[in-house]
Amino acid sequence: MQHFLLSAQARTLSVAKVARLSDDVAYDMFKEMRWPENDGKAVCPHCGHKECWSFKTRKIFKCKSCEKQFSVTSGTVFANRKLPVRDYLLAIAIFVNAHKGLSALQLGRDLGVQYKTAFVMAHKIREAIGADIQDIKLKGEVEVDGAYFGGYVKPTNWKENRKDRRLAKNQNGKRRCVFVIRERGGRTVPVVIKSENTDAVEAAMLKHICRTSTVHADENAAYDALNSLYNMERINHSAAYSDGVSCTNGAEGWFSRLRRAEIGQHHHVSGKYLHAYANESAYREDMRKVDNGTVFDDVLKTCLKKRTSHEWSGYWQGNKQIGEILAHPN
Ligand SMILES: [Zn+2]
Structure with a gap:
């Protein structure tokens, strides 16, 4: 079977097509979508x-x-814009077509804008597409799993100075757990928590999973106390990845894609933005069988419906982390 991304159906939009739009056509398109x-x-x-x-x-x-x-663009994600309207359409087209995630350096180069401009633009898009995740409630057959991201500690040069980087005390405090909840055949909901412990996973599950659902989880002891809340199906990974009834392969597949985005595109995913990258990855996952023209429309409409949050408007003014972000551009 041909891969979906190679089919003609997946190619309803190209960056070249958007780049060829005249300013007037791009402006009219913006108005129609808004x-x-x-x-x-x-x-x-x-x-x-x-x-x-x-x-x-x-x-x-x-x-x-x-x-x-x-x-x-007043009252939308693109309020106070400094670029022509077409450049925002281009940014969305480039973002949508980057199936494995997009670094701000790449977006800046493609658009011919400063790194800072691209960084904020990509984060505004992420914020818009991740906004509805807070309210999602999943049902039916649901898979849950956790994995740790961020907080990379560079190994020291000399062996005698090295510490065991797996230990919590030797990490830099930015390491976080992404707990993911996937409805089979439905949506993907990531929640960033400090660690995969019973209280944190219970709170996330109660918020996002209907009580009538069947929840598939691995042998991690954090889930042992949740049998009274849900019909729990456990899979022992040291024995098999699927025993025919329970498996968490859907959740793990998503983690491998988020991990590739972290390593291939973003290099350092700091604790502060981990939820944004996780939400982006969940959105891409849920839209993976939708043609890119439809995804483009959806992202644009979402950006036009949403106001810029306080966090991203005027981001570079008075941001204390500016040095740290520019020291590790991604
Ligand atoms: Zn009025």
Whole structure:
């Protein structure tokens, strides 16, 4: 069977196609995606009024009711934009087509913008596509598993200075556990926790898994106390990866893809952004059988529906971590 990504069906969008759009066409496309309920005509983001003046010389609108001015990106992830609208469409196209994740260095090079600009842009996209994960509740056959990411400690040069980097006391405090919950045939929900202990996994499971579900987990003792909450199916990995009834192969497959994104694209995934990369990986996983044109539409619509969070607006002003981020660009 042909791999889905090689099929013509998967190729409904190309970066070249977006790059060839004229500014006017890109602008109209943005308007149509932003205000589909008003046939692509401006809707005031301040009061919701559907009639607005537009100006011939400047690409801004003025509400006929509250008389406030706004642009096509006001109140969205791309508010206060400094680049032409087409560049944001390009950024999304490049992001969507990078099936194994995308580094900010790569995005910056492809768009011809500074590393800082690309870093924030990619994180705004991640934030938008990860926003609904908080509210997801899974049911039916569900797999759970945990794996540790981040907090890379560089080995010292001389052998006598080396410490056992597997021990918690020798790690740098940024190491976190990604606990993943996957509904078979459904969505993927990652939750970042400090460690895979009973309290943390119980809280995440109660939030994201319906009580009527069957939960598949490995032999980790953290799950032993959860039999009263769910119908638990356990697989002993030292004996087999699947005994015909229970397995966590879906959860583990997702981890191997997140691990590849960490190693291949992002190099250092710090504790602070681990949830963002995990959410991105979950989104890609859940959309893997959807053609890239549809994924592009979905990402763009999501970005236009969502306001920029406080975290990412004006990110480089007054950010104490600036030195650390620029020391390890990814
Ligand atoms: Zn208004």
